Amino acid sequence: MDSLILSVRLAACVSAILLLIGMPLAYWLAYWNWRGKFLLEAIVALPLVLPPTVLGFYVLIALGPHGPIGKISEALFHRGLAFTFGGLVFASVLYSFPFTVQPLIASFEAMNRRLLDASALLGASRLRTFTKIIIPLSLPGIVTAVVLSFAHTLGEFGVVLMVGGNLPGITRTASIDIYDRVQSMEYAEANRMALVLLIISFVVLSAVYGVNRRIGRRMWASWAAR
Amino acid sequence: MGFVGSEINPPVLKVRLRKSRSGATRSPFVLDVALEIPPGITIVFGPSGAGKSTLLDCIAGLLKPNSGQIEISGEVLLDVERRINLPPAKRKIAYVFQSLALFPHMTVEQNVAYGLAHMASPEQALRVKAMLEAFRVQQLAKCKADEISGGEQQRVALARSLATSPRVLLLDEPLTALDEGLKKSIMEDLRRWNAAQNIPILYVTHSRAEVDALGERVIALDRGKIISTGTPHEVLDAPRRSALAHASGFENLFSGVVTGHREADGVMRVRLVKGTCEIETPLGHAAVGIAVRLAIRAGDILLATERPYGLSARNVIAGKIISLEQRGTMFVAQVAVDADGAVVFTVHLTLGAKRALELDVNQPVWLVIKTHSCHVLED
Numbered sequence: 001m002d003s004l005i006l007s008v009r010l011a012a013c014v015s016a017i018l019l020l021i022g023m024p025l026a027y028w029l030a031y032w033n034w035r036g037k038f039l040l041e042a043i044v045a046l047p048l049v050l051p052p053t054v055l056g057f058y059v060l061i062a063l064g065p066h067g068p069i070g071k072i073s074e075a076l077f078h079r080g081l082a083f084t085f086g087g088l089v090f091a092s093v094l095y096s097f098p099f100t101v102q103p104l105i106a107s108f109e110a111m112n113r114r115l116l117d118a119s120a121l122l123g124a125s126r127l128r129t130f131t132k133i134i135i136p137l138s139l140p141g142i143v144t145a146v147v148l149s150f151a152h153t154l155g156e157f158g159v160v161l162m163v164g165g166n167l168p169g170i171t172r173t174a175s176i177d178i179y180d181r182v183q184s185m186e187y188a189e190a191n192r193m194a195l196v197l198l199i200i201s202f203v204v205l206s207a208v209y210g211v212n213r214r215i216g217r218r219m220w221a222s223w224a225a226r
Numbered sequence: 227m228g229f230v231g232s233e234i235n236p237p238v239l240k241v242r243l244r245k246s247r248s249g250a251t252r253s254p255f256v257l258d259v260a261l262e263i264p265p266g267i268t269i270v271f272g273p274s275g276a277g278k279s280t281l282l283d284c285i286a287g288l289l290k291p292n293s294g295q296i297e298i299s300g301e302v303l304l305d306v307e308r309r310i311n312l313p314p315a316k317r318k319i320a321y322v323f324q325s326l327a328l329f330p331h332m333t334v335e336q337n338v339a340y341g342l343a344h345m346a347s348p349e350q351a352l353r354v355k356a357m358l359e360a361f362r363v364q365q366l367a368k369c370k371a372d373e374i375s376g377g378e379q380q381r382v383a384l385a386r387s388l389a390t391s392p393r394v395l396l397l398d399e400p401l402t403a404l405d406e407g408l409k410k411s412i413m414e415d416l417r418r419w420n421a422a423q424n425i426p427i428l429y430v431t432h433s434r435a436e437v438d439a440l441g442e443r444v445i446a447l448d449r450g451k452i453i454s455t456g457t458p459h460e461v462l463d464a465p466r467r468s469a470l471a472h473a474s475g476f477e478n479l480f481s482g483v484v485t486g487h488r489e490a491d492g493v494m495r496v497r498l499v500k501g502t503c504e505i506e507t508p509l510g511h512a513a514v515g516i517a518v519r520l521a522i523r524a525g526d527i528l529l530a531t532e533r534p535y536g537l538s539a540r541n542v543i544a545g546k547i548i549s550l551e552q553r554g555t556m557f558v559a560q561v562a563v564d565a566d567g568a569v570v571f572t573v574h575l576t577l578g579a580k581r582a583l584e585l586d587v588n589q590p591v592w593l594v595i596k597t598h599s600c601h602v603l604e605d
């Protein structure tokens with residue numbers, strides 16, 4: 001069960017960090033038009049198509065003692081990031097990036113622009129429009145983003161294996177634990193863990209679809225206005 | 227009579243701007259206007275696509291004109307040459323969109339309070355209450371904005387935009403969807419409110435009925451240009467009626483006399499005053515011998531290079547092309563009928579049609595016009 005708790009802890013950290021980075025980035029990508037924008041959009045979507053081992057490999061190199069991020073970490077904390085929980089968080093943030101940013105962009109773009117114009121004409125700053133109008137009306141998209149990045153991080157395997165290795169309690173997540181147990185023929189243990197992951201994933205996805213239904217949208221919106 | 231500041235120096239909105247729009251999907255368009263809007267209601271009247279919304283968006287700061295100036299009581303909001311362009315949030319201009327754009331997740335009260343964030347809360351509550359009362363929606367204060375009726379939403383939208391004490395109010399066809407009684411009552415509330423505030427109000431509409439009902443100063447706009455200014459009577463009625471028929475997209479306007487009815491076929495015949503041409507039109511109320519105006523859209527006329535037969539169109543008139551001019555993605559042909567060229571029709575053609583027919587100046591052609599494309603306006 002340690003590995004399951006570790007997985008949940010990792011997923012929670014990753015979705016929180018992604019939400020903080022993703023909101024301003026998605027706002028920028030949804031409402032600003034500039035020439036090089038498509039490049040940034042491609043980079044954001046890259047983890048969707050990249051094999052996890054490729055991403056994991058480059059992150060491992062970057063985190064290692066000779067990599068740029070490893071060097072910064074050495075200088076600041078006198079230790080590297082490879083095969084640590086911090087390294088795992090870093091890699092997972094990159095890996096789940098599109099799962100946060102794309103639902104956010106989609107829901108920001110779907111906003112009725114006239115509401116944003118109305119807000120500006122009533123004297124509101126961009127920040128006030130963002131917090132009072134865009135966020136409350138995009139809540140289903142925000143919930144989708146958080147839940148998807150949480151679920152995606154929970155289920156990742158290749159990146160974790162490349163970057164984290166398999167250190168019990170530090171980097172051994174549930175999916176790696178399941179793989180381990182199957183390798184050593186402990187099918188009953190593997191099944192228990194797999195079933196828990198299956199149930200969590202199902203509950204999480206039903207929550208997303210539920211929230212995105214019309215009733216869910218109204219419920220969220222009224223909650224946000226308070 | 228006491229001298230209040232606004233009476234000595236009433237707020238006047240001065241606008242001079244040019245905004246061109248080119249797009250793959252829409253025809254190229256240039257809005258080029260100069261206006262002075264005094265306090266009170268001024269109606270901007272024109273067909274859809276005349277540039278009415280573009281004009282309001284430019285005044286509000288949502289669109290940037292290519293050149294021009296906008297000022298209110300001497301304060302410059304926009305001056306493209308001097309690189310002054312206040313953002314919408316700084317212009318203190320209220321704008322009620324056709325869609326109203328009430329914030330659906332907020333109550334009526336929260337909507338009206340939205341623009342008053344800078345006020346202390348007791349002061350804010352008083353202002354919200356006063357605005358809700360002025361537009362008679364105080365009983366809806368706690369209702370969700372998307373749960374009230376269309377007329378109520380309209381009142382809330384007005385209360386919300388006027389709560390901020392704007393210097394100008396822009397209204398983009400806000401009442402089009404409402405019935406007459408509701409429209410009248412809302413306009414009365416707006417007039418009463420503005421009797422005290424005395425700000426310029428620009429009211430945009432494409433509906434002639436609204437122009438008549440509001441009965442204020444009218445500016446007629448067509449294809450980005452101001453074609454007439456004055457009272458509704460001056461702008462809409464003869465002799466300038468043709469200007470307004472143009473505004474509704476009728477390029478061909480002729481004076482005529484009704485010569486006969488064929489009740490059974492649902493048609494009548496109108497002889498043009500000039501020339502010898504007779505045109506079949508749908509049956510109207512005008513009796514034989516009555517003078518009427520005939521309006522035909524240039525895009526509703528077909529051209530043929532040989533006399534056509536076997537057509538359902540009842541009006542086939544011989545003529546000669548006297549000019550042919552490319553305008554954007556179409557050709558405009560002037561076709562003179564009758565030998566003396568007293569009557570000239572304007573015809574719009576696509577580039578492809580002009581090419582396929584190999585049309586040229588001085589070429590004899592036949593105009594083909596369906597009966598129902600001939601609109602009779604009674605003088």
